[in-house]
Amino acid sequence: MTKDDCYLLGHITKTHGVNGELVFFLDVDDPNVYEELESVLIEVKGDLLPYFIESIAIVKGSRAIVAIEGIDTIEQASRLIKANLYLPLDNLEPIEDNTRFYFHEIVDFRIIDSNEGELGTVTTVYNMDTQDLIEMSYQGKEVLIPINSDIVHTVDRTNKTLNVTLPDGLLDVYLSDAPDHTDAPDGDEAYDED
Template identity: 30%
Template sequence: MAQSPTPNYISIGKIAGTHGLKGEVVLKHALGQRTALKDLKTLFIKDKTGSYLPWFLETAKIKSETETFVKLESLDTVEGARSIVQKEVWLAAADFEKHAAKNSVISFIGYIISDNGKELGQIEEIIEQPHQVLCRLNVEGKEVLIPLHEETLQKVDAKAKIVYVSLPDGLLDIYLS
């Protein structure tokens, strides 16, 4: 879900559905904290060509730990709001820094994964699943998925931006051989 294909934008979630009759939508996010997106002016949704289109925020209010009610400029009807349901939502990198909780898993994007003292690479995407979190990175030019859960995660050094793991024997061989 959380992805950084360019250094400029970071995926924070998606539009989960509509709310009310005036074009409000529910943003399901992975920012790691309840948020009303205070001072955020713009969020982005990718169009079919891969361009990031800006959507201007009119209002936002907290629904839950992972959801925020959002009213976007120019969406004034339920029908209009439906057009962006299930679309992925992106923030500019600077806005992401302001709104993501420092201890949230999504904030690990850009951190280095270190397996028993060997640096593997930089986290490019966080994929949250019901029972674990996967980090996508490139190792020796190949895409690798590293699971983060109680058995693999050793510690996180936020200052140095390093996630220390101890991977099961043979896990990397699956990707690199």
């Protein structure tokens, strides 16, 4: 199984105790959905390896304490710290609502703005603590679009499009050239208070 057949579930943050338990960060909307998780694919040196879960306890929101079959010592567990966790795409429930989408599914979708028409293509989606962002390729530039209902309206899975209304001036921020600093004074002169 390859990453193309899977979605990113999260990653391993640290060990827990001395018996090989691990702490998973579950990068999902509802971690409680995974309380009965029986197995997971862990990325080790670029390969996805299946591991069976002996026990899992969801704690502190997106964190889970997990015991994995065959991982019985802190040394074994330490080798998996920072490894990414994956599950097959088949595990995901299909979304029928056209106002919601999985982040991985909109990569390569065309972005259609209600005012400007077709803009570009989704290249990546960033799941951030403060604001989830869509990265779009537009006129050779990378443009970041905040994901919220005022901006991102609907998804058309059949035509592979995402319908948006970008805030005024958003594209201008990315298209304007950076100021030319060739005539700027030396660093010492810039901070001279005389």
